[in-house]
Amino acid sequence: MTLSNHKLVTSDNAAYEITATVREAVAASGVTSGICVVFVPHTTAGVSISSFWDPKGLEDVHDDINRLVPTRIDFKHQFDTPQDAAGHVKSVLVGVSLTMIIDQGLPLLGHSQGIFFNEFDGPRSRQFFVKCTND
Template sequence: MLKNFKLETDRSGLFDITPLVEDALASSAVNDGLLLVSVPHSTAAVTVVSPWDVLGLEDVHDEICRLVPTRIDFKHQYDTPQDAAGHVKAAIVGHSKSFFIDGGKLGLGHSQKIYLWEFDGPRSRNIQIKVMKS
């Protein structure tokens, strides 16, 4: 079962998509299997972070921006320097994550949430969630 969701981002940064993922799992009625979350975009990624300290979310975003700053000396400049930096950040973080399903529950730790990581916002984004029974 593949579910598609739209998300309008209002900025670059982290957006909690855990409720979308949990809803897709609940509607699938799969008790054991795998769940894949993917974003079909070259300037967005999927990651897992603890949300309990909001400043931690800012730290995570600030550090990827420090590691790959927006700059004008990228060799590829199709759109903007932010777009070029977004391609590199998304390639490092990854466009998808997979999770096991056990007893109808998603394989996340108690302090983990799933995030769409927007590197070139604001944008209209698609989120694809595939639930597979084992």
Template sequence: MAVLKNIKLSTTYNEVHDITQDVKKVVEESGIQEGICIVHNMHSTAGLAVFSPWDPDGFVDLDEEIRRLVPTRIDFKHQHDTPQDAAGHIKCALLGVTETFIVHNGKLLLGGSQGIYFLEFDGPRNREFYVKVVEDK
């Protein structure tokens, strides 16, 4: 058995969305007791990350480090729309677009200091991501 759910959100530039509860809800509503949960982002200028939800300054640190590693610049060779778009493609490639989790006893297995976050590197945009829960056989 498998369940696939599409979730939509609207973003602004450099925004972080906590999607933890959305993902937990899909897992719980699936009725699957043991399996895996895959979260997949359909975009090339937004990423997914597992991060601690307890200190909002952690997101500031994450954002500053990502921008330090990949600053928005005008000398990127690929310039689809804007310099921030080009930088967004690279940031997305570094962070990734898919996260996989264990489902155990009908719950998403996350540590006490883990949350699931959708990071927008471009925007504003209408975005979507998928959550798939697959039962162990």
């Protein structure tokens, strides 16, 4: 088993492709057949798999998430800002972890799938973890 910690700096409300970083972490782990978990330890961010083919698709995803959970001042909880409160809800909806199969030393993804860190607050200094285990 290996665990790697990765850092990134985000702007507000955007998706960041982390596919290459996850692939590098899997390769560095030496695991050729097993499971890879990507975990985001933040309450206003998430991780997802989506198409990388057209970056506008990710903008559509974030636009719709913002339509579903708009920033507003009537949340029952207000930590730092109304955007932070909305970010908590968005993080719960999107999720903070992914589990992928490792096959032949690579995370198993579809032809046009990529792994994305989703910032729902920001700008922030963020981190995510990649853990790989053998079968």
